[in-house]
Amino acid sequence: MKILMFLSGLSLAQLSYSLSLPPTFQKCDKKKSDFNECLSRAIQNAIVNLDKPLEEYGLPSFEPFLLPSIPPSLGRKIDFEHTFKNCKIFGRTKISSTKANMDFHDMTLTIAITNPEIQYVLDYEARGKMFLLPVDTSGPATLLSYNVTYTITFTFEEYIKDGKTHLHVIHNNLVMQPQDVIFNFENVFQDKELNDGFNRAMSRKWKQILSDIGPLYLANYGQAYAAIFNNLLSKVPLEELFDGV
Secondary structure, three states, X not given: OHHHHHHHXXXXXXXXXXXXXXXXXXXXXXXXXXXXXXXXXXXXXXXXOOOOOEHHHOEOOOOOEEEEEEEEEEOOOOOEEEEEEEXXXXXXXXXXXXXXXXXXXXXXXXXXEEEEEEEEEEEEEEEEEEOOEEEEEEEEEEEEXXXXXXXXXXXXXXXXXXXXXXXXXXXXXXXXXXXXXXXXXXXXXXXXXXXXXXXXXXXXXXHHHXXXXXXXXXXXXXXXXXXXXXXXXXXXXXXXXXXXX
């Protein structure tokens, strides 16, 4: 018991330490006119360098980015219940463009990142009806999205810890805009021809599918990013994040 109490106290002590930005991260000056341009480059560079975890800052590897589970939801126009889990997202560190805007008055940060290709590898479970046929199955699935832009807005509040100002994400909103999406769900139907036809139909109607159920899963996705961002923000005070504050 004494050992457990000691380890718990040690963990709390470590959490109270303030850190500077990781050495691979770029620091931008709030007072300079090109602050948002600098911030855009800094964020892109930071994500590119997260092909391995930074455990001291509570930052996992983004290659792949892991979502252990996504809560089940019922699509409004797809008559079956479906659950995604063990989701691995590849391609987040391969970035073609980044645009960031920090509004210190409204305490919001908006980031738009475009990736040439994102691959989602996951396990699924599905029950219900499809093409009037009963469906009760599970298996692996792969989704490919091309030239996809993720735009996420974080809203912050300030708090004081150990005499220093920190930011904390209290709200986020994530929007996904791909150029194309290709679905491949295995084992939905035992008949290969029917299963292939199902995937082709899903891929043709990706815009409708994304509109119907995308926001439900993007909310979970955004929460995962907010939790990771808060790990960094809890350790790095505001004056270490930016110059000129």
